[in-house]
Amino acid sequence: xxxxxxxxxxxxxxxxxxxxxxxxxxxxxxxxxxxxxxxxxxxxxxxxxxxxxxxxxxxxxxxxxxxxxxxxxxxxxxxxxxxxxxxxxxxxxxxxxxxxxxxxxxxxxxxxxxxxxxxxxxxx
Amino acid sequence: xxxxxxxxxxxxxxxxxxxxxxxxxxxxxxxxxxxxxxxxxxxxxxxxxxxxxxxxxxxxxxxxxxxxxxxxxxxxxxxxxxxxxxxxxxxxxxxxxxxxxxxxxxxxxxxxxxxxxxxxxxxxxxxxxxxxxxxxxxxxxxxxxxxxxxxxxxxxxxxxxxxxxxxxxxxxxxxxxxxxxxxxxxxxxxxxxxxxxxxxxxxxxxxxxxxxxxxxxxxxxxxxxxxxxxxxxxxxxxxx
Amino acid sequence: xxxxxxxxxxxxxxxxxxxxxxxxxxxxxxxxxxxxxxxxxxxxxxxxxxxxxxxxxxxxxxxxxxxxxxxxxxxxxxxxxxxxxxxxxxxxxxxxxxxxxxxxxxxxxxxxxxxxxxxxxxxxxxxxxxxxxxxxxxxxxxxxxxxxxxxxxxxxxxxxxxxxxxxxxxxxxxxxxxxxxxxxxxxxxxxxxxxxxxxxxxxxxxxxxxxxxxxxxxxxxxxxxxxxxxxxxxxxxxxxxxxxxxxxxxxxxxxxxxxxxxxxxxxxxxxxxxxxxxxxxxxxxxxxxxxxxxxxxxxxxxxxxxxxxxxxxxxxxxxxxxxxxxxxxxxxxxxxxxxxxxxxxxxxxxxxxxxxxxxxxxxxxxxxxxxxxxxxxxxxxxxxxxxxxxxxxxxxxxxx
Numbered sequence: 001x002x003x004x005x006x007x008x009x010x011x012x013x014x015x016x017x018x019x020x021x022x023x024x025x026x027x028x029x030x031x032x033x034x035x036x037x038x039x040x041x042x043x044x045x046x047x048x049x050x051x052x053x054x055x056x057x058x059x060x061x062x063x064x065x066x067x068x069x070x071x072x073x074x075x076x077x078x079x080x081x082x083x084x085x086x087x088x089x090x091x092x093x094x095x096x097x098x099x100x101x102x103x104x105x106x107x108x109x110x111x112x113x114x115x116x117x118x119x120x121x122x123x124x
Numbered sequence: 125x126x127x128x129x130x131x132x133x134x135x136x137x138x139x140x141x142x143x144x145x146x147x148x149x150x151x152x153x154x155x156x157x158x159x160x161x162x163x164x165x166x167x168x169x170x171x172x173x174x175x176x177x178x179x180x181x182x183x184x185x186x187x188x189x190x191x192x193x194x195x196x197x198x199x200x201x202x203x204x205x206x207x208x209x210x211x212x213x214x215x216x217x218x219x220x221x222x223x224x225x226x227x228x229x230x231x232x233x234x235x236x237x238x239x240x241x242x243x244x245x246x247x248x249x250x251x252x253x254x255x256x257x258x259x260x261x262x263x264x265x266x267x268x269x270x271x272x273x274x275x276x277x278x279x280x281x282x283x284x285x286x287x288x289x290x291x292x293x294x295x296x297x298x299x300x301x302x303x304x305x306x307x308x309x310x311x312x313x314x315x316x317x318x319x320x321x322x323x324x325x326x327x328x329x330x331x332x333x334x335x336x337x338x339x340x341x342x343x344x345x346x347x348x349x350x351x352x353x354x355x356x357x358x359x360x361x362x363x364x
Numbered sequence: 365x366x367x368x369x370x371x372x373x374x375x376x377x378x379x380x381x382x383x384x385x386x387x388x389x390x391x392x393x394x395x396x397x398x399x400x401x402x403x404x405x406x407x408x409x410x411x412x413x414x415x416x417x418x419x420x421x422x423x424x425x426x427x428x429x430x431x432x433x434x435x436x437x438x439x440x441x442x443x444x445x446x447x448x449x450x451x452x453x454x455x456x457x458x459x460x461x462x463x464x465x466x467x468x469x470x471x472x473x474x475x476x477x478x479x480x481x482x483x484x485x486x487x488x489x490x491x492x493x494x495x496x497x498x499x500x501x502x503x504x505x506x507x508x509x510x511x512x513x514x515x516x517x518x519x520x521x522x523x524x525x526x527x528x529x530x531x532x533x534x535x536x537x538x539x540x541x542x543x544x545x546x547x548x549x550x551x552x553x554x555x556x557x558x559x560x561x562x563x564x565x566x567x568x569x570x571x572x573x574x575x576x577x578x579x580x581x582x583x584x585x586x587x588x589x590x591x592x593x594x595x596x597x598x599x600x601x602x603x604x605x606x607x608x609x610x611x612x613x614x615x616x617x618x619x620x621x622x623x624x625x626x627x628x629x630x631x632x633x634x635x636x637x638x639x640x641x642x643x644x645x646x647x648x649x650x651x652x653x654x655x656x657x658x659x660x661x662x663x664x665x666x667x668x669x670x671x672x673x674x675x676x677x678x679x680x681x682x683x684x685x686x687x688x689x690x691x692x693x694x695x696x697x698x699x700x701x702x703x704x705x706x707x708x709x710x711x712x713x714x715x716x717x718x719x720x721x722x723x724x725x726x727x728x729x730x731x732x733x734x735x736x737x738x739x740x741x742x743x744x745x746x747x748x749x750x751x752x753x754x755x756x757x758x759x760x761x762x763x764x
Contacts, residue, residue, distance in 0.1 A: 054260075061258050063161035064250060064309050073289055111479075115259055115294030117287045200405070204412035204716060213711035215703045223709070228702075237550060243494040244487040263484050264476015266416040267494050273551035275700055275712060278413050279476065282405035295405045296476030349702055353550055364703070 027081030029098070038078065039069075046102070053112075072112060077120045091118035167234075167253040167358065168303055169330040170317065171337050171346060174226045174363035177324040182212045182227045188319035189229075192304065194288040200281070207278035209301045210316060215364065224364050227316065230255060230276035230301035231349065232358035238268035238277065247298075253330075253358050254303045262297040269298060273350050276300045303358075330358065368451045369751040373587040375744035380586075384740060387733040394730020397723035398473045406476065409724050414716035415696045420474040422689045423728030426571065427467030427735060428501070428542055429564055430684070432535040433572020434459040435508065437599075438515075439535075442528025448598065448759045451750040452580070453524075457512045458739055458748050459576055460535075461505060466735030468501060470727055493544045500538040507534050516746075539565045546691070553630035554695030557621070563613040567684065570606040574680035577603060579739060581674055583749055592755035593668065594762045600673045604661040607680060611654045614687075626704075633698050634690065638715070641694035644686050653683010693718055 026032070039045050045052070056070035068074045079098040080089045092098045093113045103110050190196035195207045210229040216222065232255045238247045239255065246261035247268045257268075257277075269277045277300040280293060287293050290306040304314035312318075317327040328337035346362040348355070374380075401408055411418040438456035441449035472478055488495045511531045514524035543564030549555040577599050584591035618635065621627040634645055657676035659666075666672040699713045707713075743749055755762055 057260060059161075061256065061260075062248060062250065064252070064305070065159055065161055066306075066309055067159060114283075115287065115292035115297065117289050117292065118285075121289040200407040202407070204414040205407055206413075208413070211711045214709050215706040216709050217706050219705075228711070240489075241492050241494060241548070242489055243492045243498060244483050245489045261480075261483055261487055262477065263480045264478075265484075265494065266476070267492075267545075269413065269416045270696070271549050271551055273700060274702065275413070279406065279416065281407035281412075296402075298476070 027097075028084070029079045029081045031078040034078070072116060076117070080120050089119035089122065093118055162250055162252045162309070164251045164253075165331065166329045167331045168232070168308060169253070169328065169337055169358040169360065170303075170314070171326045171340055171360045171362065172226060173324045173326075173344075174224050174361060176322065176363075177225070177227075177320070179212070179225050181320050181322075181324065182225055184319045185227050185316035185325070186210050186212060188315040189301070192288070192307075192315035193291045193293075193302075194286070195278075195293065195299075198282055198284070205279075205281045207280065207299065209276075209278065209299070226361060226364060228274060228276075228349075229316070229359070230272075230303070231274050231355070232301075232303055234356035234358070236355065237271040237273065237353075241267045241271040243267065250305075254305050254308070255300075256302055256305065257298050257300060259292065259294065259297045259299070264296040264298065266298060272300075273353055273355070368757065370451075370454065370747035370749065371751045372745060372747050373583065373743050373749060375587075375740075380740075380744075384737065387737045387740070390726075390733035391730050391737065393726045394473075394733070397726040397730070398478075401474070401723050401727075402478065408721065410719045410721040411724070412716070412718075415693060415718040417692055417696065418718065419689075419720040419724035420470050420727045420731075422685060422692055423731050424467045424470040424474070425542065425692065426685050426688045427463050427470070427731055429539065429568045429688075430571035430575050430681075431460050431463035431467060431568075432504075432539045432542075433568030433570065434463055434576050435531060435535050436569060436572055437576055438511070439528060439532040442511075442525050443532045445525075448595065451753060451758060452576075452595070453528075454512065454515050454748045455580065455583075455743075456576060457508050457515065457531075458742055459579055460572070461508050461512075462735040462738040462742075463572075463575060464501065464504060465738060466731040466733075469734055470731035473727060493541055493548055497538070497541045497545065500534070500541050504534055504538055507531050535568075536565065539568045546695070551700055552695055552698075553627050553701055554634070554691070554698060557617065559613070559617050559620070563610075563617060566606070566609045566613050567687070570603065570610050570680055571684040573599065573603050573606055574677040574684070577677045578674060578681075581670065583743060584753065587749070589749070590752045590754040590757075592753055592758055593670075594755045594759045595753050596670055596673065597668055600661050600668075600676075603673075603677065603680065604658055607654055607658050607661075611650070614649070614654075629701070630698050633715070634694055638694060638698075641690055641697065645690050645694075648686030649683055649690060652679055653686060657683070 031038075040048070052070040053072055056067075057072070059065040060067075060071075075098075076092050080092050081097060082088065083090050090097055091113075093100050093110055095104075099110055099113075189210045193209065195209060198206060201207070210227055212225060213228045214223055214225050216224075232249075232253055234249075234253065236247070236249055236255050239249050241247075243265065244261045244263055246258045246263070247255070248258055249255045264279070266279055269279060277298050279298050280295050283295050284293055291302075293299055304312075304316075307314060313327045317325050323340075326337045326340055328335040330338060330341070332338055341360065344362050346360045347364065348357045348360055349364075409418060435456055437449050438453035438460075440446050441453045472481055475481070484498060488499075490496070507527070508531055511524065511527045514520040514527050540561040543561035546555040547558050547560030577596075580599070581591065581596070583589075618631060621631045622635075634641055636642060638645075657679045660672045660676040660679075661667065697716045697718060699708070699715070702708070702712075750757070
């Protein structure tokens with residue numbers, strides 16, 4: 001019994017350690033080609049981005065403090081991929097795109113895009 | 125004294141120049157980014173002179189608002205379900221039969237009934253007087269729409285896509301004129317004001333005695349719509 | 365004093381299960397409507413930016429108002445110490461909670477963002493009467509829950525009077541709050557009136573008692589238990605008094621408004637030239653919901669007749685729904701008077717049109733079904749109903 005328990009724990013821990021997400025910067029978004037970091041380390045921002053976004057939105061909406069730091073619009077501007085065929089941006093919440101790829105794995109719904117724009121503003 | 129620049133002077137001068145250049149650049153970027161919270165030192169307002177505002181200009185105001193914020197092209201909403209952040213109103217005096225046209229939008233009251241009744245604090249007033257809906261908190265109960273004396277608020281009745289970057293809007297929440305807060309914070313004027321090429325619509329800081337709107341309000345007769353409600357609106361009208 | 369025995373109903377006949385099944389179908393229809401409305405957006409309903417609160421809100425407010433009134437019977441026993449009403453207290457508390465649950469369900473499911481209910485529970489604007497109502501409604505569940513426990517648990521019976529007083533006060537504040545939702549709106553001519561609060565209180569008396577009478581008579585008839593005339597006639601007389609009081613308040617409200625020049629136009633709209641709203645007011649609210657039930661209760665030829673009392677209660681309920689409909693929807697249909705002395709000829713104004721859509725109606729009816737299903741199940745699982753309310757049991761000293 002004890003051995004089974006140890007093996008079970010071992011499997012779980014191995015699973016956790018191997019459940020590293022792929023670096024999602026595999027598309028053709030601006031962020032992929034960026035050489036310097038714009039925000040905190042990936043692990044920190046993955047953990048803290050809900051807090052960053054929530055505090056930032058209150059600062060912007062209620063106090064009028066408009067910065068690029070922690071801005072959802074800026075996240076999208078940098079991380080949106082472009083469709084190679086049409087040249088248009090792909091929505092960040094579509095399958096396998098920036099937001100969905102992680103959020104689908106952790107089964108957390110993303111409420112932002114019922115209101116927020118899903119692609120950078122296209123300048124024609 | 126030799127004209128040749130010695131090392132010490134060179135270092136001093138170039139450092140000074142360098143620091144000044146960088147400092148100038150840094151300061152300029154900070155002003156453009158607006159890192160300070162707005163205060164109640166200013167109160168934004170608008171003065172609309174209905175005598176000098178033509179119907180075509182009012183129509184332009186409505187179109188400019190639609191274009192700036194991305195409303196007006198909803199597919200499924202019909203009739204009274206369509207959003208109307210700003211509308212053209214024609215009123216006729218019952219006795220004299222005089223007809224006046226005016227644009228009607230959120231009046232950005234100092235004592236907004238919509239802010240009083242919102243159960244979640246989604247309907248809010250900024251320090252500088254602009255009344256907004258925090259759509260992150262809006263549960264879509266529409267009580268603010270019941271409470272607004274100016275029918276200023278609209279409810280989004282369907283799914284929306286392709287929103288403007290600076291104007292998130294979504295199904296199930298309430299929206300209204302924001303006094304183009306994203307432009308105002310950038311030192312610009314609301315889109316509707318920009319669309320009128322005359323002094324028929326003036327936008328500015330009501331508290332600043334040097335501002336055009338303040339000076340004009342001191343000189344001419346103006347009114348608030350439903351002044352008896354004592355809401356102290358930010359939008360004033362002359363000519364009605 | 366007679367010893368009242370409470371017993372659960374058997375609840376295993378064909379009739380019982382058929383009733384539950386029918387109500388279940390209505391509830392499923394309501395949930396389907398909610399999915400349809402939430403998924404597509406409110407454009408599928410008849411509501412708009414002019415008529416922002418529609419049929420679901422009519423049913424919801426009606427149920428919430430009736431809920432607080434249904435507690436009256438228990439209050440008469442605990443607070444005013446009328447012994448005859450004591451056996452009815454448990455059912456009264458149950459009816460109050462169930463009706464409130466049904467009403468709140470409708471209200472919450474019609475929100476534009478019902479997924480944000482947690483936000484409504486955690487972010488409070490204490491200046492908003494709506495936010496106060498959320499606290500009052502939740503508190504009502506707790507207070508009446510405790511009150512029922514005091515009544516059920518023999519050792520706690522001695523506290524039931526005090527908790528009953530708390531429950532009575534709470535529901536008065538709650539109904540005042542519900543009326544103030546409308547009464548505090550300065551924007552609309554039809555609402556800006558403090559009399560809304562006490563009017564809602566008196567409406568709750570009538571609607572709640574009508575529901576209670578129907579639930580009482582139905583549960584005793586369908587579980588083959590005895591229900592004596594003493595109890596029924598007392599409740600019937602009470603209903604008559606409450607209906608009269610409602611008519612009084614409605615009269616004062618409208619006469620007062622007619623007198624004020626400021627409100628003459630909206631009164632003319634409701635009372636004379638408002639089309640459907642005028643017809644609903646006179647034929648639905650006054651005639652069907654007020655004068656007809658009173659005639660049934662007091663007219664010597666129908667007085668004391670149990671079926672007539674049941675019919676009167678049904679009419680009060682229908683009239684009550686119509687009254688709230690005229691209030692909520694008629695009050696919104698009439699345009700806001702933004703420019704006194706002027707007519708708005710373009711851009712706004714006119715009587716807003718509203719046609720109740722099927723999803724809205726199904727949601728409203730589903731809320732009533734939820735309330736009834738809750739009552740039906742709970743009287744089966746817990747001893748809410750006295751074994752017998754025959755005259756000798758209910759009031760041994762009655763004069764026959």
